[in-house]
Amino acid sequence: MRDDLPLSVTHTVRDRCLCLHVQRAARALARRFDHALKGFGLTSGQFSLMIALNRSEPPRIADLAPFLAMDRTTLTAALKPLVRRGLVAMARDEADARSKRLALTEAGRDLLVRAMPVWTATHDAVDAELVGHDLDRLRGDLRALA
Amino acid sequence: MRDDLPLSVTHTVRDRCLCLHVQRAARALARRFDHALKGFGLTSGQFSLMIALNRSEPPRIADLAPFLAMDRTTLTAALKPLVRRGLVAMARDEADARSKRLALTEAGRDLLVRAMPVWTATHDAVDAELVGHDLDRLRGDLRALA
DNA sequence: ACCAGCTCAGTTGATATCAACCTAATTTCG
DNA sequence: CGAAATTAGGTTGATATCAACTGAGCTGGT
Numbered sequence: 001m002r003d004d005l006p007l008s009v010t011h012t013v014r015d016r017c018l019c020l021h022v023q024r025a026a027r028a029l030a031r032r033f034d035h036a037l038k039g040f041g042l043t044s045g046q047f048s049l050m051i052a053l054n055r056s057e058p059p060r061i062a063d064l065a066p067f068l069a070m071d072r073t074t075l076t077a078a079l080k081p082l083v084r085r086g087l088v089a090m091a092r093d094e095a096d097a098r099s100k101r102l103a104l105t106e107a108g109r110d111l112l113v114r115a116m117p118v119w120t121a122t123h124d125a126v127d128a129e130l131v132g133h134d135l136d137r138l139r140g141d142l143r144a145l146a
Numbered sequence: 147m148r149d150d151l152p153l154s155v156t157h158t159v160r161d162r163c164l165c166l167h168v169q170r171a172a173r174a175l176a177r178r179f180d181h182a183l184k185g186f187g188l189t190s191g192q193f194s195l196m197i198a199l200n201r202s203e204p205p206r207i208a209d210l211a212p213f214l215a216m217d218r219t220t221l222t223a224a225l226k227p228l229v230r231r232g233l234v235a236m237a238r239d240e241a242d243a244r245s246k247r248l249a250l251t252e253a254g255r256d257l258l259v260r261a262m263p264v265w266t267a268t269h270d271a272v273d274a275e276l277v278g279h280d281l282d283r284l285r286g287d288l289r290a291l292a
Numbered sequence: 293a294c295c296a297g298c299t300c301a302g303t304t305g306a307t308a309t310c311a312a313c314c315t316a317a318t319t320t321c322g
Numbered sequence: 323c324g325a326a327a328t329t330a331g332g333t334t335g336a337t338a339t340c341a342a343c344t345g346a347g348c349t350g351g352t
Contacts, residue, residue, distance in 0.1 A: 005255050009262065010200040017265075018272060018281070018288075019175040020194045024215035025291035026172035029165045031217075031340075043340095045308070048166045054156040062330060069170035071177075074309050076332060081307070098317045098330040109151050116155065119163075126164060126291075133287050135164070141284045142164075144276055145171035177310075184311095191338070208300060220339050222302060227337070244300040244347045299348075309338070319328070 022145065029126070036122040040115045041085075047119065049078055050104060050112055053088060058101035060093065069146040087111060168291065175272070182268040186261045187231075193265065195224055196250060196258055199234060204247035206239065215292040233257060 014020065033044035042050075052064055061079075065072045079102070082088040087108035093099035104112065127135065160166065179190030188196075198210055207225075211218045225248070228234040233254035239245035250258065273281065 004259050005200060005262075007200065007202065010197045013194075013197045013265065016285075017194065017197075017269065018285070019179045019190050019269075020197075020214075021285050021288040021292075022168060022172045022175050023191065023194070025288040026168045027215045027217075027339080028292045029168050033165045034340080038341095043307075044165050045169065048159075048163065048169070051156045051159045051163075051166075054151060054153065056153065060330075068166075069173045070308095071173075071310050072331075073311085073333085078308065093330095096318070096330080100331075113150050116151075119159065123163065123165075130287070130290055133290060134283075137280075138284065138287045139162075139164070139167050141276070141279050141287075142167040142171040144279060145272075146167075146174045173309080180310080189310095189337075206300080216338095217340050218301075219303085219341080224338065239300095242300080242348075246301075294352085296351090297349085300346085301344100302346100303344075304342085306341095307339080310336090312334085314333075315331085317328100317330080320326085322323105322325095 018145070022142075032126070033119070033122055036118050037115055040111055040118070042111070042115060045078065046082060047112075047115060049075075050082070050087065050108060053102055053104050054109075054112070058091070058103040060099045060101060062099075064102070082108070164291070168288075178272070179265070179268055182264050183261055186257055186264070188257070188261060191224065192228060193258075193261060195221075196228070196233065196254060199248055199250050200255075200258070204237070204249040206245045206247060208245075210248070228254070 030044045033047065037044060037047055048068065049064075052067055053059065061072060061075050064070075065075050068075070070078075079088060079090070083090060085107075086105055089103050089105050090100045091103070093101050176190045179193065183190060183193055194214065195210075198213055199205065207218060207221050210216075211221050214221070216224075225234060225236070229236055231253075232251055235249050235251050236246045237249070239247050
């Protein structure tokens, strides 16, 4: 311990840092949904990604990245196992040869339909543990951060 | 689009899922602090980890993992680059040969001292963007999730 | 003392995350 | 039309994340 890095400074960071607080909550929630969705071979992130694909118009990678607040190249990597398993299909955009359109396959939709009740039950359990918390406000705060 | 996976269901997940909301905020905040701390060669996670090490008693890996809501093995991996760079030292616990005690080195403390003003400025900027939001309540919500 | 069970940490394999760099296609403007 | 700027996407290298497995050390009961 030195005079120029006292415990009080680190306590300030630990207590105040939103980055740290959000990361901890993110890890805990991801673990929780990972476990719940394990039977379907899906992680929480893969589930969210597939949910984001269920649109009337097949989105491009560049459309999804901002929605997930995720780097474009992360999305490229995240799609690989889903495409390999035949849950997601990538097709060249007919209007723009640079773009690729992403869509759930029949198998992907089947899996999502089966996983949905588990998501609902898991989220209900999370909600139940947070009685007294204003979750709509929390979601609003998180959207402001993203 | 099929009848058994309508858009309304996916909109429910997108709007309600705390896991998705927290992951998005986590990515955005991590990116932001990563950029801010880049000049020190530190990521936001490495900064948080080093802050957690600044204790009067050098903690063990098993002590830190719950504090960071992180898997124990993730911590083992995260320590490697910090130890390699001489910012963190691992020493066998004298009382228990299974345990290792983690401590910042002199170089590690130096780096943290220099990085601290950047953390403060970055967090002040985040706070400024969230005027009207109750950040203490937000931190409480996030602690409840972790 | 012994051994069964527990605790602490590391390793492996898979996915996640991003910056930096790269290629190809489109658009813009002179 | 044609070169420059822009845009979409992929690749590489590094770190982050966790589950499952492994091994080493400790502890309590007999």
